[in-house]
Amino acid sequence: MLPLLRRVPAARAPAARALFAGAPRALHAAAVCRALARTGLYDFHEQHGAKMVPFGGYQMPLTYGKVGQVASHKHVREHAGLFDVGHMVQHKFKGPTAAAFLQHITPASLGAKMKPFTSTLSVLLSPEGGILDDLIITKHGEDEFYVVTNAGCREEDLAYIAKHLDAFNKENVSNGYTEHEVMDKQGLLALQGPSSAAVLAKLLPSDFDLSKLTFGQSAFVDLHLPNHNPVHVHVARGGYTGEDGFEISIPPADTVAVAEALLADAEVELAGLAARDSLRLEAGMCLYGHDLDPSVSPIEGALAWTVAKDRRETGDFLGAERVLRELKEGPPRRRVGLTVQGPPAREGAKIFAEDGTTEIGRVTSGIPSPTLGQNIAMALVKDSFHRRGTTVLVEVRNKKHEAIVTRMPFVPNKFYRG
Template sequence: MVPFAGFSMPLQYGAVGAVASHHHVRNSAGLFDVGHMVQSNFRGPTATAFLQWLTPSSLTSLPPYSSTLSVLLNPNGGIIDDTIITKHSDSAYYVVTNAGRRDRDLQWFKEKLEEWNKSEVAQREGGVEHEILDGWGLLALQGPEAAQYLQGLTSFDLKELTFGKSAFVPIEGFNLHVARGGYTGEDGFEISIPPSQTLDLATLLSKQPVQLTGLGARDSLRLEAGMCLYGQDLDEETTPVEAGLSWLIGKDRRDSGGFIGSSKVLQQLKEGPPRRRVGLIVDGAPARQGAKIFTQEGSTQIGTVTSGIPSPTLSQNIAMGYVQSGHHKKGNEIKVEVRNKLRDAKVVGLPFVKARYFRA
């Protein structure tokens, strides 16, 4: 157990190491306790408009019971947090944010809700209320055998639940919110559970072939999948354009703007950002967070590594980081400083390991 965002979190379970757990998720199924994440409901007649003010996502066109990755932005276009937004209806949303950003996010929501509910739109059409699901469990069942295992516990046809969709699903007497997705690049589900039922469901879901899986494997899986970790790969000085997350900015939002931080974000979409997030393959030794990135000649620093590991799946040293625009092209050969030595590295596309989501 290790301290993480105010919680004691499992780094690994028993004698099963992080690498073995990583391979088990890639080949079978693993269960992650992610109940430290902050789960919220936003409800009200103007909930869609409110969340479209806070984020650059196009929520009006998002179908009911569909999810999207999104970002909360500050006035300068920097990322306050990354988040998953699930639309239940035009007036009801389920939102998951990071535990490490809890205080910042909840204060931001409070301030912006007060501002919004005094606005002409809210006065005319109705305001928005925020419910924090404190104490609720959140379990992530991930891996190629996850669906088969979960299907044995429910009468709901999980084939109807494609990637990015959610539903209330009966599981052994519990009626639970199940979203198809996760942060490993594998097929899987994130299940939100009332406090009184969390332990029972965790016990039910942790039988063979499913293995309990800790934070160590979660980090290596998400990095292979090219996914960002807030506080390392994302922060309030980084815009979604720099982070390679332009795809989550709705097409209609690029024309109309209207979201907090839109002037900076739309300017970067038009003119290009000063730096970009890239994937790297590093020779010799793994580059960790903070390692400096140089030109191939090694004379000029052009960026910094934000995440890096020896990849269990690829048996190569992989990393993500930010480099100055112009040095971000795939195949570009550069140098990374590891243990006071410049190592050869190459810019590669993300993800490192191809995603295997269940799509229609």
């Protein structure tokens, strides 16, 4: 998730340069043409010494005060970090054909087998089978879904959804109408790390058993804040760091109060985009606009599991022809993990076979891993070079360095499954 739109100035830290390098030119142009937006926590960030940078069409915190990216990263791995993700686009889809519509534009299975208040990662597909965005779909009921998409794809996603929803509603008028609401200004916080459950539990009603809310599940619940009325929020267990954690959707008027209450816990530190990028890469999670883009299919992107078994049988979703063909015959390239010898391999670095002359792919994301103490990367490589243990060469500053295809996640995920 979290596509980016503009480059941060070159004077920023190396981690920032890695995060903001290589976004598609069209996305950069889109950001230049519209003013940067602010989440409801903009003033809160400034009060806490945030270094603000352009990201996804918003001004977002990169780091806070004198706390560097590595220290912030490690705090999330060992304690808890609080991230503002209010730039993400939150949606509601309602109506008797809501599930059918979402299944038309994604390969997800949202029928009776999916229980209420459970979630699934999916992909928004073009008619050609490319990924237009990745998204989380949460089922609140048979005719109601909560969806979160990326900020950087906002205008393109909304136009695409509107176009296909209008046609879908006209074609299915006898079956009922699907309504689409964008939850503008709704707050969204991510509390991530091994201490996150203990921190959140202090604000929950005494009769709410957080241990029964496992990874991928969600609930509506009241948070009890000091000197504040109870705040009704949507809490989803999951996140973008590989750690246990929660994403909390909050009414606009209460977002600052919830952030302050969570930050008041000694276990919690604010964390920004720099730490979020290194955490997600260690966890093997994609960043749209880098590891995924409209040219990449779910099969190429190592996301074949997002194409549900029953959807493979029906093939009744946009882009199904390409997706089903690649499932059967194999894709021309695949997303892989790499451990890199020598200097870090950043986005765009060319990848060669062992002969040093046959170009086989490119790096899509790359960092020095704070947890592992070695350089890691994601890449798209030609099929047959994707097998674990394969040796390849990565070109960094006109020199080729050895890299090994490595299983992801690089750091084992610690999602809470009960």
